[in-house]
Amino acid sequence: MDTITLNVPTLPCVGLAAAAGLLACKLIAPRRRADETERGPLPAWLDELEDDESYERVRLPEWDNGTEWRRKNGFKGSDYVHDACAAVHVPRYYLRGVSGGVGSKLVGAAHFGPGAESHRGLCHGGTMCSLMDDVVGWTGFCATGVCKPWSGFTVQINTALKKPVDVGSWLRIEGEIVKIDGRKVSVKARLLDVDGDVHCEAEGLVVLKKKS
Numbered sequence: 001m002d003t004i005t006l007n008v009p010t011l012p013c014v015g016l017a018a019a020a021g022l023l024a025c026k027l028i029a030p031r032r033r034a035d036e037t038e039r040g041p042l043p044a045w046l047d048e049l050e051d052d053e054s055y056e057r058v059r060l061p062e063w064d065n066g067t068e069w070r071r072k073n074g075f076k077g078s079d080y081v082h083d084a085c086a087a088v089h090v091p092r093y094y095l096r097g098v099s100g101g102v103g104s105k106l107v108g109a110a111h112f113g114p115g116a117e118s119h120r121g122l123c124h125g126g127t128m129c130s131l132m133d134d135v136v137g138w139t140g141f142c143a144t145g146v147c148k149p150w151s152g153f154t155v156q157i158n159t160a161l162k163k164p165v166d167v168g169s170w171l172r173i174e175g176e177i178v179k180i181d182g183r184k185v186s187v188k189a190r191l192l193d194v195d196g197d198v199h200c201e202a203e204g205l206v207v208l209k210k211k212s
């Protein structure tokens with residue numbers, strides 16, 4: 001009869017090795033982009049913005065290489081809207097208005113992923129509000145005509161929800177500076193589909209930092 005020798009200390013070792021392996025995978029392997037493949041291609045009209053000489057793509061290391069940049073700069077997590085895994089995600093913004101001030105405009109595409117769902121196939125209103133917050137803030141950061149990240153604070157976002165958004169939609173998001181009063185930058189923003197239907201609009205206020 002065969003005898004089975006059970007090497008008792010082996011079991012915790014195997015467990016430990018497995019745990020270490022898992023940890024290594026988490027640390028070494030690239031982060032899984034949860035709904036990246038479900039987002040599909042970027043909307044075609046972004047190409048038109050790319051070709052439009054009055055707009056310039058806003059390129060920031062914290063968007064292009066977010067995880068590493070944030071870790072190096074003392075941030076604690078991932079960007080609520082610009083991270084590829086975000087429930088509602090803005091992959092790019094384009095800025096019109098190199099001279100700055102009133103009329104400066106930021107345009108981008110926003111994707112509503114499965115994580116943005118509220119009632120059956122429709123997105124949570126808070127995802128629209130989050131987008132309005134984002135575009136108001138970033139438009140305010142462009143008040144000088146150049147994008148200066150984190151050069152102020154969004155202090156108000158008054159959002160009107162006008163039309164539900166389907167999960168999986170790509171919509172156009174716009175923010176425009178309508179008034180500047182000292183450090184206070186007033187921004188109007190809206191979210192619209194390819195037919196021009198407005199899904200939400202907002203009026204927001206950004207207070208620029210004292211030295212920006």
Ligand SMILES: CCCCCCCCCCCCCCCC(=O)SCCNC(=O)CCNC(=O)[C@H](O)C(C)(C)COP(=O)(O)OP(=O)(O)OC[C@H]1O[C@@H](n2cnc3c(N)ncnc32)[C@H](O)[C@@H]1OP(=O)(O)O
Binds near residue numbers: 182183
């Ligand atoms: C300047 C501090 C430096 C701190 C150094 C930090 C270094 C690190 C920076 C990182 C930068 C991060 C940028 C995050 C960008 C987001 O993500 S914003 C996140 C969400 N927003 C927030 O958390 C904002 C919370 N609010 C606050 O922290 C404070 O209200 C603020 C904005 C810092 C106040 O700034 P303040 O310089 O003390 O301005 P304050 O004198 O109170 O107001 C200036 C003017 O704005 C008006 N105002 C202010 N709040 C409102 C409001 N809610 N509604 C209407 N009007 C308003 C005031 O009435 C005033 O008007 P005037 O009297 O000039 O006509």
